[in-house]
Amino acid sequence: MAFLSDAQIVINALDEYYQESISAQKPAITQQPLEKIISDLQLASYSHEGGLTGERLAEFMRDYLPTTTRLHHPGYMSHQVAVPHYAGSLAALIDTFTNNVMAIYEMGPGAASIEYHVINVLLEKIGWQPAPLNLHEVPYSQAYAGGVLTHGGSLTNLTALVAARTKLVPDVWDSGIPQDLAILAPAGSHYSIARAAGILGIGRRGIYELEVDETGAIIPERLPKAYARLRADGRRAIALVANACSTAVGIYDPLNEIGDFCSEHGIWFHVDGAHGASALFSKKHRTLLKGIEKADSLTWDAHKLMRTPTVCAALLLKDHRDLDAAFKQEASYLFHDKEQPGFDFIHRTVECTKAGLGLKFFFVLAALGEKGIADYIDRQYDLAGKAYDYLEHLDGFTCPVRPQSNILCFRVQGDDELQIRIRDRLNEQGQFYLSTTSFMGTRYLRVSLMNPSTGMQDIQDLAERILRLRKDLSRNQ
Numbered sequence: 001m002a003f004l005s006d007a008q009i010v011i012n013a014l015d016e017y018y019q020e021s022i023s024a025q026k027p028a029i030t031q032q033p034l035e036k037i038i039s040d041l042q043l044a045s046y047s048h049e050g051g052l053t054g055e056r057l058a059e060f061m062r063d064y065l066p067t068t069t070r071l072h073h074p075g076y077m078s079h080q081v082a083v084p085h086y087a088g089s090l091a092a093l094i095d096t097f098t099n100n101v102m103a104i105y106e107m108g109p110g111a112a113s114i115e116y117h118v119i120n121v122l123l124e125k126i127g128w129q130p131a132p133l134n135l136h137e138v139p140y141s142q143a144y145a146g147g148v149l150t151h152g153g154s155l156t157n158l159t160a161l162v163a164a165r166t167k168l169v170p171d172v173w174d175s176g177i178p179q180d181l182a183i184l185a186p187a188g189s190h191y192s193i194a195r196a197a198g199i200l201g202i203g204r205r206g207i208y209e210l211e212v213d214e215t216g217a218i219i220p221e222r223l224p225k226a227y228a229r230l231r232a233d234g235r236r237a238i239a240l241v242a243n244a245c246s247t248a249v250g251i252y253d254p255l256n257e258i259g260d261f262c263s264e265h266g267i268w269f270h271v272d273g274a275h276g277a278s279a280l281f282s283k284k285h286r287t288l289l290k291g292i293e294k295a296d297s298l299t300w301d302a303h304k305l306m307r308t309p310t311v312c313a314a315l316l317l318k319d320h321r322d323l324d325a326a327f328k329q330e331a332s333y334l335f336h337d338k339e340q341p342g343f344d345f346i347h348r349t350v351e352c353t354k355a356g357l358g359l360k361f362f363f364v365l366a367a368l369g370e371k372g373i374a375d376y377i378d379r380q381y382d383l384a385g386k387a388y389d390y391l392e393h394l395d396g397f398t399c400p401v402r403p404q405s406n407i408l409c410f411r412v413q414g415d416d417e418l419q420i421r422i423r424d425r426l427n428e429q430g431q432f433y434l435s436t437t438s439f440m441g442t443r444y445l446r447v448s449l450m451n452p453s454t455g456m457q458d459i460q461d462l463a464e465r466i467l468r469l470r471k472d473l474s475r476n477q
């Protein structure tokens with residue numbers, strides 16, 4: 001097996017790639033046509049004939065890496081994807097090489113134990129009682145928290161709502177879905193909530209929109225009105241969903257007040273913290289999630305703000321029994337009474353084959369420590385605040401909200417179309433990669449400051465470039 005020599009080729013190429021990216025020698029984004037990439041990389045020939053090893057592998061790496069979007073580039077500011085710490089990437093190699101699909105303990109005791117451990121780390125951050133290590137001594141019927149790692153925040157949101165639905169309608173797996181179920185959520189929720197509503201048979205029309213203020217945050221005083229509307233329609237709420245933080249502008253909903261409302265009315269409280277729950281690591285910013293312990297379930301992606309390579313998302317529940325009850329199917333070859341020294345996650349997840357996702361997150365955590373994660377969050381959140389102060393005072397720019405996280409939206413003077421054209425031009429030039437979003441009916445440019453090597457100088461260079469582009473575009477009109 002040419003494992004060692006091929007691995008060396010790959011690692012050398014990645015090291016060079018990293019240096020070129022972090023020093024901005026190569027563009028953050030390059031968009032070549034699909035047909036050209038398939039042809040240039042000789043995909044057809046390799047997949048017919050094989051032989052991707054040795055010098056041919058080195059050549060492939062030389063051709064492949066320039067087709068990638070470089071997340072390590074300081075101009076990478078677009079989507080909420082972790083700029084991975086290399087330790088997490090090494091863990092990904094270990095996980096895929098050992099390939100221990102650990103949803104049943106016997107298929108990966110180490111990977112399952114690591115998942116159990118990192119879930120407990122997160123549960124402690126919320127302030128929930130972690131799951132016991134002495135499983136055989138603690139009765140299953142006892143209440144403590146629990147969780148599972150899934151392949152993404154969207155799947156996590158779906159799984160949380162499956163658990164919430166099962167809690168409200170325990171025989172749903174046998175009887176099917178009653179027609180009166182609904183979800184309470186703000187319009188600015190991530191689209192995976194609407195998707196989950198569709199998959200669960202509730203449908204988009206079963207989502208009752210919660211009133212929000214000018215920043216998009218839920219107004220707790222208006223919750224009774226939305227709930228009264230839902231009840232007047234003869235519906236039952238499986239859950240109320242709040243954001244920590246919102247995808248478009250990164251604003252946190254007031255969880256403390258929402259939590260009180262939910263417990264008063266016996267409504268399952270789900271917090272989508274896919275992006276912003278990581279602020280729980282930060283002493284400075286964890287107040288943004290005040291009241292999080294009142295939630296019943298929380299979505300928390302490690303592959304967003306915790307430097308962990310895709311994918312690794314956590315679903316966390318205050319009461320483990322609600323998660324274990326979420327799914328009711330049986331596969332006799334997997335689910336059966338057996339003596340084992342560990343824990344099966346398979347009851348808690350949509351997936352059957354499930355990667356040992358915890359290893360990547362654990363490696364990053366073990367490299368940086370909790371303080372390292374907290375310092376990173378503080379740096380990125382503070383950078384967004386400084387970028388806001390800078391842009392708000394710069395002629396020609398406006399921001400819709402002061403950022404609470406590392407997501408910042410802004411707009412250069414001009415119409416919606418101009419914002420999109422500017423982003424197109426930036427993409428063509430390649431030194432900066434941003435996203436755009438529509439917020440309260442207006443189009444904004446949007447940066448998600450994920451990269452620990454992005455600094456204020458990059459923001460200033462970006463602003464200058466945008467102003468130049470605006471001039472060019474208006475001249476050409």
Ligand SMILES: Cc1ncc(COP(=O)(O)O)c(C=O)c1O
Pocket residue numbers: 080151152153154155157190192243245246247272273274275301313
């Ligand atoms: C608030 C929120 N929830 C859920 C998701 C979906 O997470 P994933 O991309 O891991 O499926 C996102 C992604 O941007 C998000 O911002």
